[in-house]
Amino acid sequence: xxxxxxxxQNLTAQEGEFITINCSYSVGISALHWLQQHPGGGxxxxxxxxSGKKKHGRLIATINIQEKHSSLHITASHPRDSAVYICAVIxxxxxxxTFGKGTHLIIQP
Amino acid sequence: GAVVSQHPSWVIxxxxxxxxxxxxxxDFQATTMFWYRQFPKQSLMLxxxxxxxxxxxYEQGVEKDKFLINHASLTLSTLTVTSAHPxxxxxxxxxxxxxxxxxxxxxxxxxxLTVL
Numbered sequence: 681x682x683x684x685x686x687x688x689q690n691l692t693a694q695e696g697e698f699i700t701i702n703c704s705y706s707v708g709i710s711a712l713h714w715l716q717q718h719p720g721g722g723x724x725x726x727x728x729x730x731s732g733k734k735k736h737g738r739l740i741a742t743i744n745i746q747e748k749h750s751s752l753h754i755t756a757s758h759p760r761d762s763a764v765y766i767c768a769v770i771x772x773x774x775x776x777x778t779f780g781k782g783t784h785l786i787i788q789p
Numbered sequence: 790g791a792v793v794s795q796h797p798s799w800v801i802x803x804x805x806x807x808x809x810x811x812x813x814x815x816d817f818q819a820t821t822m823f824w825y826r827q828f829p830k831q832s833l834m835l836x837x838x839x840x841x842x843x844x845x846x847y848e849q850g851v852e853k854d855k856f857l858i859n860h861a862s863l864t865l866s867t868l869t870v871t872s873a874h875p876x877x878x879x880x881x882x883x884x885x886x887x888x889x890x891x892x893x894x895x896x897x898x899x900x901x902l903t904v905l
């Protein structure tokens with residue numbers, strides 16, 4: 681079993697829909713990252729969470745440390761949101777990231 | 790946010806040759822940098838932790854003699870793929886925390902290596 685599990689693996693939705701991507705992890709962490717990867721491979725860091733909730737524009741990320749679960753929400757989705765969204769955890773500040781397999785999101789106009 | 794660059798962004802080489810990939814922190818000093826790779830349609834995997842002034846720490850299953858890491862300055866880490874083979878074809882990406890021990894990581898744009 682992977683230490684970081686994401687669901688769904690693939691998601692296709694219509695423009696304007698509310699999107700939720702889930703991430704569960706099985707290890708103790710100091711922080712969780714949500715990342716966005718576009719087809720060329722480049723990675724953009726969307727959020728880093730260690731507790732609670734963060735919001736940036738149409739993106740919202742939440743984390744429940746006790747339940748070892750995080751969600752990424754996209755409101756009013758747009759075709760430009762199409763990308764792979766990756767959940768990654770860090771156990772401690774001196775450690776590298778452990779990644780989920782990613783969620784391939786396609787938003788259709 | 791902090792800026793991390795990688796060079797080259799893509800490289801094609803013949804089997805048996807060595808390829809060097811550079812990761813630079815442009816506006817901060819990074820005592821630690823991380824190297825990851827991503828095979829097609831797979832998740833990113835940590836390869837090694839590069840430590841300025843000391844030996845790199847490799848993850849299980851990563852050959853340290855094949856993937857040479859040098860972190861000779863506070864702004865530059867290099868990954869050299871020695872005697873590259875087609876199975877080394879992958880997307881290599883580095884990251885660095887801006888502050889020592891910080892959780893926030895800044896990613897380079899990645900290097901796509903194709904070995905013929």
